[in-house]
Amino acid sequence: MVREVRVGVDxxxxxxxxxxxxxxxxxDSTIRNYFREMDLVESDNGRGGYFVPGYAISKAVEFVESTGGSK
Known part of the structure; x- marks a missing residue:
């Protein structure tokens, strides 16, 4: 799932x-448990749920590349 977001607008x-x-x-409980263990994902109901904050994008890209996108 890809979601286009304009920073500062959405x-x-x-x-x-x-x-x-x-x-x-x-x-969904599996998703919550998995994300709770990841330090590059934050949760904020006011912002729509789980997301990768700007300061962690490079780390998230490295994670996906290192796992081959399998996790």
């Missing part, structure tokens, strides 16, 4: 665990 930049569970075919 406050709803995140995705809920339920939405992501539907895309990945996993339970």
């Amino acid at each position: 406050d709803d930049v995140g995705i809920s665990s339920g939405e992501l569970a539907g895309v990945l075919g996993a339970g």
Whole structure:
């Protein structure tokens, strides 16, 4: 799932665990538990759910590249 976001314009930049569970075919509690362990993902209901904050984008890209996008 790709979501276009214009920084400073869209406050709803995140995705809920339920939405992501539907895309990945996993339970939403599994999504919540997994993201709780990741230091590069934040959760903020006011911003739409889970998201990668600007300061962690490079780390998130490195993570995806190092895992081959499998996690």
